[in-house]
Amino acid sequence: MAHFISLRSPRAANMDLYLTQRSKCQSIPLSLHWVKGHTNSGPWDTAYDLHQQKLSNNEIYNVWCDRAAGIAWEQGLTSHFDPAVSPAEKWALFSIHPCYHKVTGNLNTGLYDALGFDALVEYLFK
Numbered sequence: 001m002a003h004f005i006s007l008r009s010p011r012a013a014n015m016d017l018y019l020t021q022r023s024k025c026q027s028i029p030l031s032l033h034w035v036k037g038h039t040n041s042g043p044w045d046t047a048y049d050l051h052q053q054k055l056s057n058n059e060i061y062n063v064w065c066d067r068a069a070g071i072a073w074e075q076g077l078t079s080h081f082d083p084a085v086s087p088a089e090k091w092a093l094f095s096i097h098p099c100y101h102k103v104t105g106n107l108n109t110g111l112y113d114a115l116g117f118d119a120l121v122e123y124l125f126k
Contacts, residue, residue, distance in 0.1 A: 016086055016104060023088030035062050 039059045044050050050060045085092040093103040093110065097117035103110035 016092065016102070019088040019090075020086040023086075033058075035059060038066070039063060 035056075035058045039053075039055055040050060040063045041053050044053070044063075047060055047064065050063060055063065093107065095101060095103050095110070095114035095117075097114050103114065
């Protein structure tokens, strides 16, 4: 569990997603259980094929999502072109270098990258 005691604290990757998830889960009763990943034992094309492999609904969903994430990764799809500040997040840092984006992950690295972009481009052009 992350602790939020200062502006520099939310430096972990996907902190905006974590904060939103934490905010939503506080009002929803949840019970969590572990689902074994990669439980498919052979090739498959449909959910019926996975059902034939005697997988539970949770295992089918896990395998299906894993395939969908793999396809999105291979095609270079982004999750959201222009991410907004979520209500749970309360603030966010955006950069226009090299393109407009929300800085997530380690803020030290993100800030240095954004601040040094113009100097780096000028150096490369020389």
